[in-house]
Each structure stands twice: as structure tokens, then as C-alpha cells.
Amino acid sequence: MQPTVTAALTRALFEEWAARGYAAISLERVAKTAGVGKAALYRRWSSKLAMVSECSEQLGIELATIPDTGTLEGDVRKLLGGLRRLLRHPIVSRILPDLHAEMPRNPELAQAIRGRLQTERRRRAATIVERGIARGELDERVDPELVNDILGGVIYWRMIVTGGQADSRYLDRLTRFVVAGIREQVSRE
Amino acid sequence: MQPTVTAALTRALFEEWAARGYAAISLERVAKTAGVGKAALYRRWSSKLAMVSECSEQLGIELATIPDTGTLEGDVRKLLGGLRRLLRHPIVSRILPDLHAEMPRNPELAQAIRGRLQTERRRRAATIVERGIARGELDERVDPELVNDILGGVIYWRMIVTGGQADSRYLDRLTRFVVAGIREQVSRE
DNA sequence: ACCGGACGAAACGCAAGCGTTCCGACGCTC
DNA sequence: GAGCGTCGGAACGCTTGCGTTTCGTCCGGT
Structure with a gap:
């Protein structure tokens, strides 16, 4: 071999x-x-x-851990930047939606993917939230699941589904949006 | 015939x-x-x-216009509820990701879809933002494009990509999240 | 120098599905 | 009741691609 x-x-x-x-x-x-x-x-x-x-199974390995920038906003911005880099990759950007379309039809494939990519992604969102809580920036009742959906969903939608681009200005605005949302999520409950 | x-x-x-x-x-x-x-x-x-x-081309026709609920939060919640109903449809939920995966490979298909579905979606997000501005709830510099991405992206990601469910509680939290984000987006610029 | 395993290339039988064509049956119109 | 168009069904030739098999070759270990 x-x-x-x-x-x-x-x-x-x-x-x-x-x-x-x-x-x-x-x-x-x-x-x-x-x-x-x-x-x-x-x-x-x-x-x-x-x-x-x-x-x-080799697809999601390169996702590095998020460096601690010292602020929630910095962490979020860093994570979004990493996602943008990944979604810009010409191979990845074509394979990912194909994978998502195929998963409901192919349980074996779905299991392999969900077990790898998505667990890893969830862990990273949880890390950011935990840091925010530890710093006192966030209430401890913040739902990491929702934060994960927002961090992944918006930029995926933007770059993959609509085919739009995400320049630095867009990422900055999105970052502010997300941070504001995370804080507000709990403060009114 | x-x-x-x-x-x-x-x-x-x-x-x-x-x-x-x-x-x-x-x-x-x-x-x-x-x-x-x-x-x-x-x-x-x-x-x-x-x-x-x-x-x-028959796919996106049923998207009704958003009723004016009187508040930004009400409008957003209503829109998300409608999206959830659409994405729960067993046929739609399977076809949509397949369509998105196929579009980059099929320019003719992409044109037909982008011309119909996405224009319609953008228009609805713009309507909500305009109402918010008219009511004085929103600054006029709010970017409807970003709002559109967030309204569509998060729930699409949640229900289609991760295969998770979106119960009423989830939609309520997401609504608060989005509304807070929209407001914050401009207030600091 | 020899020997075995992995190599590239080619052909195999088989199945699926394209787009086309022909057939006999049915229903509507005049 | 005669004629025409559409119907469902079946077969056509053709292409693609699966998974297998058989070659002759090349390279590394003993």
C-alpha cells in the first residue's frame, strides 16, 4: 500500500x-x-x-481552538474570522452544503459527521460562553446552544446559501450584533 | 394536455x-x-x-406577506414562526439544502432560484426594518441585509443543518436576541 | 539475483436511466 | 360514427458507472 x-x-x-x-x-x-x-x-x-x-472524517480536524483574546467581543470576532476562512475554501464551500443535503438521506454518513464536526463546533461556542461568564461579562444562564446556532448560522447562510461575501466590515457588524444579543438574551428573563 | x-x-x-x-x-x-x-x-x-x-419556480410562492403586528418584536416573531412552519414541511426541508448545494454547480438553476426566493425574502426583511424605522423603534441606518441574514440564517442552520428542533421557547429567545442585536447594531456606530 | 506484492491499464458482465419511438385504447369534437 | 389528440405501456439503442478480473510491469526486501 x-x-x-x-x-x-x-x-x-x-x-x-x-x-x-x-x-x-x-x-x-x-x-x-x-x-x-x-x-x-x-x-x-x-x-x-x-x-x-x-x-x-478528515474534514473538521483543522478547526483550531479559539485563542483567548481577553474579551467576549474579541473572541466572537476571532471565531467568525476563522469560520470565514474555512467557508472561503473552494472545496469546503462546495462540499459542506452537499453534505448537509445528503445527511438526512444517509444515516451512516450523518452519524460520522454529527459525531465529529458538530460536536467540535458546539464545544467551541461553549468555550467562548464560559470565558464570558468567568470574566463576569455574561450572566451564567446564557444558552450556549443558541449562541452556537447564531455564530454558525448567520455566516454559513451568508456565504454558502446566498452566495454573498462577508468583508471585514460585515464581520464587525455581525460581531456587535451577536455580542449585544448574547447580553440581552438573559438580562430580560 | x-x-x-x-x-x-x-x-x-x-x-x-x-x-x-x-x-x-x-x-x-x-x-x-x-x-x-x-x-x-x-x-x-x-x-x-x-x-x-x-x-x-413554484417553491417560494406561498410566502405570505408579514402582517403588521405593531411592534418590531412582534413582526420578527411572526416572521420566524412562518419560517419555522415552512422549514418543517417534509418536502421543503429536504429540497432546500439540496437546492443550495446544486446552485453553485448549475448557473441556470441558480438564476431561477435567486431571482425568486431570495428577492422575496429580502423584501420581507426590508419591510420589517422599514416599519421599525417608521415607528421610531429603529435608527434609519440599520442594514436590512444583515437583518435578513440573521432572520433567515439562524433558523435555517438550526432546523436544516444541525437537524435540531425549534420550539416556541427557542423562537422566543431568538426573537429577543435578534431585536436586541438590531437595536445595538447602530446605536454604537 | 530472485520473488512477491502493489502498481496502471484494460476488459468484463451487469444495472440504471436517458431520450425516442411505436402501439393499442380511450375520450372529445364535429 | 369518424377522426384526432392524448393517454399508459413497452421496447429501443446508447451511455455511464459499478465492482471484478486479468494481464504485464516495477520496485523493495532477502
């Missing part, structure tokens, strides 16, 4: 996925793109689902 | 779309589901793309 061949196949899979969409992935084209025979592919994975499931 | 046949084909297309995903739509199955010969289908649409493009 040559590792270079495995790497070439994995990279080719993501290219094919981004270009054609999940359902239209052809392992024939993947092998050809990788400059590899089909036999080498089937020696590693038994089917399309097996290959996709295993390779998908 | 029997209208009942056209209706049966259209309905069958959406069922097939929701069940299999855009790329895996089979017009053979669509015709069979509709209880119709393939000839009847191809007498109406020249290809899969033609059928999907035309039928897609």
Missing part, C-alpha cells in the same frame, strides 16, 4: 465531490484523476460509501 | 427530489410514481433540467 497513492485518491475524491456533488461522484473518475487504476482504489475501500465515510 | 397529468408529474418530481436528491432524480421513476408514461412527461418538458427549473 503506497501512501502516496492513498493521498492522491483522497484528494481526487474531494475534487470530484466538489465538482459534481455527492450523488454524482464517480469512482472511475476519482481513480483517473488520481492517476491510478481502479484496482488500487478498491484495494483500500470496499465501496463508494466506505470511501466517502472514511475520508469525510 | 390533461392538467391532472401535469399536476401528478409535478408532485411526483418533488417527492422523488426529496427522497433521492437532485443529482439522483430519475425521470423514469417520476413518471412511474405519477402513474404516467414517459412520453407524457417528455411532451411537457424537454429534459430533466427543463422540468426541474420550471417546477422550482
